[in-house]
Amino acid sequence: MSDFLPRHIGPNREEQMDMLAQVGATTLEDLVAQVVPSTIIGGRRLALPQAQSEVEALAELRGIAQKNQIFKSFIGQGYVGTVTPGVILRNILENPAWYTAYTPYQPEISQGRLEALLNYQTMICDLTGMDIANSSLLDEGTAAAEAMTLAKRQAKSTSNTIIVAGDCHPQTIEVLKQRAEPLGIEVKVGMAHQLMMEGDYFAVLAQYPSTSGQIHDMGRYADFVHAKGALFICAADPLALVLLKAPGEWGADIVIGSSQRFGVPMGYGGPHAAFMAVRDAYKRNMPGRLVGVTIDAQGKPAYRLTLQTREQHIRREKATSNICTAQVLLAVMASMYAVYHGPEGLRRIATRVHGLATRFAAGLKAMGIAPAAGQFFDTVTFKNDAHAAIVTTARNGGMNLRHYAEWAAVGVTFDETHTDADVDAVLFAISAETGIRAPMSIDPAPSAIPDALKRESAMLTHPVFNTHHSETEMLRYLRRLADKDLALDRTMIPLGSCTMKLNATTEMIPVTWPEFGNLHPFAPAEQAKGYAELNKNLEEMLCRITGFDAVTLQPNSGAQGEYAGLLAIRAYHASRNEAHRNVCLIPSSAHGTNPASAQMCGMDVVVTKCDDNGNVDVADLRAAAEKHSSKLAALMITYPSTHGVFEEAIKEICAIVHLHGGQVYMDGANLNAQVGVTYPAELGADVSHMNLHKTFCIPHGGGGPGVGPIGVRAHLAPFLPGRGKVGPVSAAPYGSASILPIPYAYIRMMGADGLREATAVAILNANYIAKKLAPHFPILYTGHGGFVAHECIVDVRPIKDVCGISNMDVAKRLMDYGFHAPTVSFPVAGTLMIEPTESEPKVELDRFIDAMIAIREEIRAVETGVWPKDDNPLVNAPHTTEVLLTETWNHAYTREQAAYPLPGLRQSKYWPPVGRVDDVYGDRNIMCTCPPLESYASA
Template sequence: MPKTPSLRDLEHNQAFVERHIGPNDAEIAHMLRIVGHDSLDAMTDAIVPGSIRAKDALALPGSLTEVDALAKIRAIADKNEVFRSFIGQGYYGTFVPNVILRNILENPAWYTAYTPYQAEISQGRMEALINFQTMVADLTGMEIANASLLDEATAAAEAMTLAKRSSRSKSDVFFVSKNVHPQTLEVLRTRADGLGIELHVGDDADAAAVESYGVLLQYPDTFGRIHDYKAVADAVHARGGLVAVATDLLALTLLASPGEWGADIVVGNTQRFGVPFGFGGPHAGFMSCRDAYKRSMPGRLIGVSIDAEGNPAYRLTLQTREQHIRREKATSNICTAQVLLAVMASMYAVYHGPDGLVRIARRTHRLAAILASALRKAGVAVGNDFFDTLHVTGIDAAALHAKAEAARINLRAIDAGSVGISLDETTARADVIALAGLFGAAIDDIDALDAATADALPGALRRQSKFMQHPVFNSHHSEHELLRYMRALSDKDLAMDRTMIPLGSCTMKLNATAEMIPVTWPEFGDIHPLAPAGQAQGYRELIDGLEAMLAEITGYDAVSFQPNSGAQGEFAGLLAIRAYHRSRGEGHRDICLIPESAHGTNPASAQMCGMTVVVTRCDANGNVDVDDIRAKAAKHADRLAAIMITYPSTHGVFEEDVVEICEIVHSHGGQVYTDGANMNALVGVARPGKWGSDVSHLNLHKTFCIPHGGGGPGVGPCAVKSHLAPFLPKAFGSDDAGGMVSAATFGSASILPISWMYIALMGAGGLRKATQVALLNANYIAKKLEPHYETLYTGRNGLVAHECILDLRPLKDATGIGAEDVAKRLIDFGFHAPTLSFPVAGTLMVEPTESESQHELDRFIDAMIQIREEIRAVAEGKLDRDDNPLLNAPHTAAQVSASEWTRAYPRELAAFPLASLRRQKYWPPVARVDNVHGDKNVFCSCIPVGEFADEPEAFSEPDVV
């Protein structure tokens, strides 16, 4: 008679851990036998050096069910209070169209996609991004825009450095209007400090007189005023400087674009285009510029090239890749964007179109003008020439804020005698009446007051030029049309909802639905980042709780959540090291040791902090060369600031000497920075803060389940030991020692619930098991593929960490088939390629993560074995060396269904190399994209409709740059 299961057994089966981890216990046992171990613990001991292995279990609670975790975070969310917000200062209320909320923000086809490095399987999200670029360029009056930056403040900092390297002036002074948003000024101060840039903050009128290489203006300014800056721009240009402008896209639907009066670079935030406050983020910042500066523009840029059939196809241009290649000579450390939020903003523009945006802007402005008129009638002083923001002066601000709080209204606190009031598309007539009432002004007939009130836009700056005339912005205004357009785009792409994305160093794991649900709750989404602290008690509890969780997991003592990307986390960590040395009277320490295998953001971040990078060698096995580190640490002992290492290594192995490396650096006065990119191999197994590391950034969008969103949002909190804690990024408005690295105190706060939920759902034991299965899955793939591909690097006992590097170079030498050909051929099997040619050219780096089942791993293994057979067929002459399915991959449905087939191999081999593909098949929308053509022909806005004619030759090339 079968044994009756116990209550504990039944409850175990309800636990989330078994939902998150792909292989079940039977599959784990089978895979362990393949790898050569009888338990996960035995395998872990064989992989992880004993010198760093954690001796104790994590001091975290056990795993929760989804029901219990959601109830717990609901109780936390309920402690936030959502007031009507009129604070402004760069953040505005907005309506997220429900069709975009459900089908973009809440849709895994969009939020689980990766950065579009593989162009052929990313055409949908790149079309959405090129719509974003076109929207921004049109509204700002610039020739070109990038595919988003992290927020307005960091975009302004990037503009400061872009102006520096593009200006003809030899000055090191950057002039900043005192009327920019205060958080922007804080970030500029932080960034300028390490780059030898002198900030001069002053009145707008002084911008024309101060000798500088560039200026930053705000239009409209932080107090809502609209100034005519043409004379200033002309004066700055006359002395060889550049003009950067921070602006508001909604205002630009009614105001002359900055490009029309002389701006060279324009930055801002697209948050009010359908993205919630989120207590500060994530939101898509933007940058646009004149064509002359496009090669120096930071971040990602979507461009247009052609595919193998001559058809137009989207691809990433050189921008971010160039920065990584340049390493310590990079001008920016940007590695990510805010793709998901940029897609939302672009779809908001597509849905409303130019006429709809103008209608929203006009209504917002009318309400502001009506409110200003009512206040003036009551004797209240209000500024002139505004769009949506009123600067009210000559009042008792404290008393007014108290009245507003009683009415559950937030106003902007400016000083003791003034407040700011910013209206937006969510403002209703009742809000205007209530706001007027706070000042003792009664509005008896709002329509009559409307009729008697003139607009407050300066006549000379009213927009005359058209914008967003491309059909994409004028064709999808019904919900049904937009729904189908978004579905058509997502159908072109591969995301985690369709297939494993085995990208090494990227940790593409399950982003569970339960983790995502709280993100769209209004208690998290509708809180302004500058709301009074008493209204954000739930956020405070959640952030404090997540900090304690991450400190326990990592062995560090304090965590800042301000960095809103991994690269920002690196920057914050190095800033803390620099400030620590300065506090001890050792500000001369400026040497940063970085192994040659490091990710390109590491040396770029060090350069941004004013550090000098000294590269250390790796040995033939891919390990850092400890003797070289020892020699260079001794050589630079008087100036040594830090070492930046990645652990497990960039080559996917646990190196044996990490403790010794920490001791060497500490003995010469330096600090140890450990890149957290590979933390998924450490959670519950080893803790960097306990083996000697001083600081790490953590990629919450990797290890801790925040989705990659097609290339952002990311979150890169900075975790430090106690001696560095005073130097973490400061809160906005505080006098703490650290500088701000992002616009909002807690960065992209609204997506922190995802990581909180993941840790709560997994519990201490689940987190450790997840790490162990991640190690197992990587070693299972390496072992199964061992007869077919060489694993380039292994660690102790011949095992890898959480990823393995497959060496394609010998096959390239023998057959002409390289790693890129294998990557493209995998698309025919329905797979996103592994990481291509990083960290070693000619290789593929595979990271399966713990959430992929044995079935999915075997499907990938079968594909790789079939590809190896095809390469062997080329070597043996059974497939033509110059006309084979690898060189011609990927194959589109149009190609294999055409009336003529001229290839030297069968259609069936092109389309269905495995029988299983006949049951389920992904068809790429374009053939292989021509990268060289795209790099030579930088074309980065919506493709004219005429270019989509049936004949490929109808596509006209843009001018060669």
């Protein structure tokens, strides 16, 4: 047995036997046989290598990492070297208080990361000169795609054409083209200032500075674009904006980009936090999450997610985006980079980087080589007949330059990791191939930023960016924020369908190794042999776990995985001259991202019914498949179901879809209940995404990063993204590559038997909770034999009908007990969905069960009139120290009942920093940047 297995799985053998007896099973295998239909259980053991110890897994990954060669990168193209301050590296990226937190849907216990995200939004608004910014998107390429669809909705022009400047980053253009094609949007790429004079269009996208480094004065073009009823989208570099005139000041309507260079390693492409900032008029249509300021029940300022934060769950196929995640951990890092350096520190960094570029340009001129542009920030491009040889010579010297073979040109991008010696080294490489002597000394060069485009407006004026500049201050600020939050390092997070399991330290360690972190995603392949081996092995292991024939790791979120899977199905049908197939069947219980993803692929969504037990209504599905047979493209189905049940008819369902020419997309959100027990491909799925940030232990990071690779059967393999027939869905070839060592280590340390045991214990833990809570709360759906799968749904609706106490009241009261709430009102309104995972020990399960039972007794006191319906510990929860320490106490219950409803809380008590937040106030009074200090006083 692996030494890691008992570290990952919570209940020990003795506890498992006790729990099994209570749920009515003799062994884990007996439980699986009772819970999972016999027709579903796979008949073979996972074909995986033998489990490793933690030491062995780290040694293997170290060997793989050492096959990557880390050269000095001058490639640019949206990815540059950066210095992660040690205080941020240790106290955010390597700190489980930050990386194990969940999405801040419960704001009262998420105030720390919400404040950090508000800092991020403020930073982006200040740098871009825009009115409002979201709390991060997946990467720059997909942010551009989201900006395109936002502009299509908002522009006065009815045209279906977008003009894209040819000197945008090439990976952005490719992602944009792929997103546009299913939506019927025409992308015209070329000299933007010429194309915008011809015909109609709804938007123009340009890079500032351009991918080759040139700074264009785009203000006059923005005016022309607006006169055409179109919007101007600007892709911008945040460090350049420290010195450049803000896009909002010269007329941009939407500004997007990546904050990677603010302290986040390149990581072979990700994860990084992209940004989007818009004019105030567009805020209600902006995709992604938005942090806002509101007040709590006592009128105290508080933070919350605002507006359409989960609109894809509400609007479904009418949603404007399928995004349900962000890059929170990376956005927090970027925001703290700005907090730590402050405006003056950022100016010093930007000025120094610009100085390296101007010094290099001066050196070129001294050699008689003219830079392609006289206006630039950090990137200098030049043409030369020896272009290929220069790039090769630099590479032989440990330096990667950008090669524009089609232009006979070379690009050199500087960043904060470079020095004057690096400038000299590149010049000497050029000298070696041109025969022109490099200058021995270079006089200081003037700025290459034109006066008309130099930044004059203030930025980062809020005190938060002007206070924490010593490490002592920064350390304490980060600790104060972390102390406000409930993350997995403190307590069980029993969120159904979100699989908040152990993110083991051994799995996390390789993420910060420089061999994984400091590699450019477009570095030559021979320098990335370690990543090639890691990715190949991981893809193969995921194939064996799912039964699929091929896997792509490119999608950098579950939503991107859904999109990629549907694109593969769409392209497959087109290859068979059946492009007319555009109907997607989706059960009513599905995740809201499913219909949103289908809509993004140009498909028409047809919703099918579920029966009273939460299963797909097979008769209704069959009727829908027959009705739409000639146009049926796909079925999207989650397994086990979103209701937490193994549906016995899954193979029949898949067969019906195939009979009518459709493909089956299996949502992998609940894969944690399948691994080692069954294989999605053998159930009839043609494609499935796998949330590596759920089943395979990549941490949620407060709401991101995520990775959502897809597995496909052989006939769909040619249509995986980036393989020629379908374009990329993410900017980098391997998406969020730097966090792939986490699932790699997890699979290697668990092995075949360990993975199956993890699934079995996840099922055991869920059934143990369901069994213990059933006498107190109705369990909404159960499967064969009265069992649930890996999660259960507690129905609070009958209670609300009797006494008015809602599922939200229970969720907020759990905070007083020191617990994060389960999933609220999904997939069924008025319920709580609980998923304990295999990592929670019995003592924590019992603590949660005790809390829920105690809350039920508190509800009973309301039902019987002991406490009024409008004044009891549930409707007033959570209780802050400020509330409890007031001089007068006028409630029907005691302070002790409010603070210490169970004796064990006296030894370890989490105090919510704010009371229940006012959602309505927050949506009516939208403030999404750091509020001025006087606003706190007025509140």
